[in-house]
Amino acid sequence: MGRPALTALTRVLEKWIAHFLGIGVTIRPQREIDDAHWVWHVGLDAEASALLNDLYNRADVDEDRMKRLLCLFQLDFADPAAMRPALAGRPVYLAMAMDARGFGSATCRTVSRPQRMRSASRHSESIPCKKCLLA
Numbered sequence: 001m002g003r004p005a006l007t008a009l010t011r012v013l014e015k016w017i018a019h020f021l022g023i024g025v026t027i028r029p030q031r032e033i034d035d036a037h038w039v040w041h042v043g044l045d046a047e048a049s050a051l052l053n054d055l056y057n058r059a060d061v062d063e064d065r066m067k068r069l070l071c072l073f074q075l076d077f078a079d080p081a082a083m084r085p086a087l088a089g090r091p092v093y094l095a096m097a098m099d100a101r102g103f104g105s106a107t108c109r110t111v112s113r114p115q116r117m118r119s120a121s122r123h124s125e126s127i128p129c130k131k132c133l134l135a
Contacts, residue, residue, distance in 0.1 A: 003029070006029040006071055007029070009071070010027040010028065010029065010073060013027050013073075013075075013094075014026065014027050023077065023078070023079070023082045024077070024078030024079065025075050025076065025077055025078060026075070026076050026078065027073050027074070027075045027076075027094070028073060028074050028076075029071060029072070029073055030072045030073060030074045030093070031072070032072070033055070033072070033093050035091070035093075037090065038056060038093065039086075039087055039090050040087055040090060040091075040092045040093070041053075041056060041092065041093040041094070041095070042092060042093070042094050042095075043094075043095055043096075043097070044094055044095065044096045045096055045097060047068060047097035047098060047099050048069070048070075048095035048096050048097040051065065051066075051068075051069060051095065051097055052093065052095050068097045068098045068099070068100070069095060069096075069097050070095075070096045070097055070098055071095065071096050072093065072094070072095045073093070073094040073095070074091045074092070074093060074094075075091060075092040075093075075094055076091050076092075077092075
């Protein structure tokens, strides 16, 4: 993704979080994680979760696997009090990656338009509530 595309994606993610969780965040594209106090990360798909977990745990990650990292972001909460106290003020690292076949591996449940229209709730059951996410 080019820089304008990454910037646009960060704005969409910020708005999504504000809409569903009611909290303000700032998300910025990153080239690397250079943080001696790294405490929190979220893979936006299964491959990215596994990769971030391995990097966090200082496991050896081969070059081919690193090349599958599509984008890396740093998320900062506008109000650190909205975070768990042990994590307050620390950034959250987000990533997207592709699998060995070159496909994304999104773990999110895709809901078709007819399913959304039939849903009694405006929000899908697969979206975690603010209490669950921040507790």
